[in-house]
Amino acid sequence: MLSVTRPQMQREPLDLAASQPSGGALDRRFRSAAAKTLEARDHLFFEGDDKSHAYLVEKGSLCLYKTLPDGRRQIFGFAHAGDFIALDCSDSHSHNARALNLTRLRCLPAHVLKEVGRSDPEAGLQLYTTLSEHLMAARDLLSTVGQRSAAERLAGLLLALARRSERNGFDPWKIQLPMTRLDIADFLSLTIETVSRTFTKFRQDGLIDLTHSTLVTIRNRKALESLAAGERD
Amino acid sequence: MLSVTRPQMQREPLDLAASQPSGGALDRRFRSAAAKTLEARDHLFFEGDDKSHAYLVEKGSLCLYKTLPDGRRQIFGFAHAGDFIALDCSDSHSHNARALNLTRLRCLPAHVLKEVGRSDPEAGLQLYTTLSEHLMAARDLLSTVGQRSAAERLAGLLLALARRSERNGFDPWKIQLPMTRLDIADFLSLTIETVSRTFTKFRQDGLIDLTHSTLVTIRNRKALESLAAGERD
């Protein structure tokens, strides 16, 4: 391994949605755009589709993913209220977007987005910052998936969800999972069995309670944090 | 697994450097900026450092990586001549950058970059496209690392290097590896032993020749491509 003699600052890993306090100049453009509603499991778009619009999530949540020809799936993020989707600059979508539950979005035509980026410096800046955050999120997930064990990955996800919970004014100790085991597995690059077993292990070790398969109560945050930090016990 | 009934278009996986034909408006800004030279193994910057500049590589190559507290390392890209580094919009560097060999760069002060993005629409657009490409590269690598086997990952890397070779006017069948086994391992999230064994296996199976550990000749491109595509034999 490479030895680096400099101190390292770790960003919060797995910050699912790098959503800033909404209300930027870009937000305003979206809020006046056409609305759209999706049922659970509906796709907003598929990989390869022409990119007609960029989107702002107003309510609900979606998962963003890619698949290999044989069906293996990699989720690289979940988008929640306040998050932007498909901000990148390409003519066709580079991934799929599917609603996890009832979802409402605002749809800004792609050419308008490009025009806004050019003509409105403030919106352009927010576009730039948001894209940067998406990039950092992707790289963080990459190093999580590439370097961490199953337990470390799941601990990181639970803490990220807890932080999100807290940010939204909910109890940071009780996490209502918005996604299934399969979604978690495909996000963390594990199988559902491994995810399930890791949940069970966390419960047995007293790190969490599992009232229900979708309701996690954190019992030992310290332990989860030290796992997620990746210090290799 | 999720069943999607739509056709899927795969982007080229592992396009290491999404470098456009240089000569954009952004390039011009950099070319007139201060130059800097790094020896092999020198760091350009570390994670957490204040971001003073963004960079354009003029000659040589660097690797961009993150490390966990215990030293595990994830390389998420290599930057070669014509590539931009640290274009993202944050006050401190989110990763490390280290020269693989003798490297020359142009350094544009961060505040100038921001100003250029705001005031020069054409440069702003190139900034936007380049950042988008970096984002797609990160997501591609994520799904490679998350979903593919060791052989599939290495095949993908070799083909990406071959394409780069070709793009630069070199023989697309002979690849001069610019990085060590450790770099490859940390890029593909494998160990050096697994990388080495996979090279050996490719050689034994007649997919490549290994004149030297850093000189790969492609003998069966079809087979490599079908591996890299990820169709699961």
Added chain:
DNA sequence: CGAGTCGTTGATTCTTTTCAAAGCCCGTGG
């Protein structure tokens, strides 16, 4: 020539996946 770095190979271990089966939850309909 010798030290050191990098790469290869072998034997073994470990984590995670795969395959298989059973349990649970929840909505539907009798």
Added chain:
DNA sequence: CCACGGGCTTTGAAAAGAATCAACGACTCG
């Protein structure tokens, strides 16, 4: 109200793939 069915989750046993530990070989630079 309870039985039935289907999807999701859990659990177990076996297998596979990659990591780890260890040793050796090749090449480079003093």
